[in-house]
Amino acid sequence: MEKQEQVFLLLGSNQQQPLHQLAEARRRIASQIGPIQRASSLYLTEAWGVEDQDDFINQAICVQTRLSPKGLLQTIHQIEGAMGRVRKDRWGPRPIDIDILFYGEQVIEEENLSIPHPGIPDRNFTLIPLLEIAPDLIHPVLQTDMEHLYWESKDNLEVILLEEK
Numbered sequence: 509m510e511k512q513e514q515v516f517l518l519l520g521s522n523q524q525q526p527l528h529q530l531a532e533a534r535r536r537i538a539s540q541i542g543p544i545q546r547a548s549s550l551y552l553t554e555a556w557g558v559e560d561q562d563d564f565i566n567q568a569i570c571v572q573t574r575l576s577p578k579g580l581l582q583t584i585h586q587i588e589g590a591m592g593r594v595r596k597d598r599w600g601p602r603p604i605d606i607d608i609l610f611y612g613e614q615v616i617e618e619e620n621l622s623i624p625h626p627g628i629p630d631r632n633f634t635l636i637p638l639l640e641i642a643p644d645l646i647h648p649v650l651q652t653d654m655e656h657l658y659w660e661s662k663d664n665l666e667v668i669l670l671e672e673k
Contacts, residue, residue, distance in 0.1 A: 512542070512572045515580065516609040516642065518625075518634050519567045522555065524603040526565040529591065533604050534569065536587045541580065542573035548637035549672045554665040556631060561601045565670060568609070568637035577611050581621055584608065609634065613648045624649060632663040 517537070521529040530550065538544050548568040555561045575583060584606045591604045609625045616623040624647060628634050635658040638645065645654050 512574055513612045514545070515541075515571045515573050515611050516638065516645070517569050517571060517584075518605075518607045518609055518637065519569065520553075520564045520605040520607075520633070521603055522562040522564040523601050524592065529604050530565060530567055532591060533587065533606060536590070537569070537571060537606070540583050540587060541575060542571050544569050544571050546570040546641040548640040550670040551633065551637055552668040552670045553633035555601075556633060556663075556665060564633065566633045566637060566667075568634070568641055570641055577608070577614065577616055577621060577623060580608060580611065607634075609638065610645070610648075613646075615648050629657050629661060630663055632658070632661055632665060632667045635661055635663075636667045 519530050519533050527550070534544060534547070546569065551566050553564045553566050555564060573580060588604050588606055593602050593604050607625055608623055609628060611623045614623055625634070628647065629650065635654060639654045639658055643653065643655050646652065647657060650657065
């Protein structure tokens with residue numbers, strides 16, 4: 509039997525009732541990827557990259573999975589597609605976005621898969637939820653924890669606690 513791996517994911521939505529979309533994504537992740545161990549509060553965040561769109565609601569979760577990194581990515585894409593995500597505009601509006609932030613302590617750099625997610629140190633909408641559920645998590649490339657990454661971040665977009673866990 510394959511070993512279970514601890515995986516951190518970031519969920520985001522800014523279309524079609526985002527709170528409902530995040531709840532549905534968590535349900536699908538729990539049934540198709542593995543049990544959710546921890547979930548951050550929900551955060552309202554200004555759109556990053558393409559700013560002329562509705563704000564996002566984001567949440568970080570920690571999941572135990574037996575899926576390989578590539579299997580995890582395929583399953584995430586299937587979940588996003590089933591929930592109505594169409595990949596056309598980079599950083600554009602979407603009903604659901606699921607990013608792999610960390611897969612254990614692995615470092616993977618392939619054509620369609622970068623783990624840890626390269627945007628982590630530059631995005632407070634990722635760092636703040638991660639800081640809530642895994643403040644001592646060490647970034648395997650940068651060799652620093654989430655709190656230090658947050659204090660070093662140059663991101664000035666506002667991240668507002670929407671719903672506390």
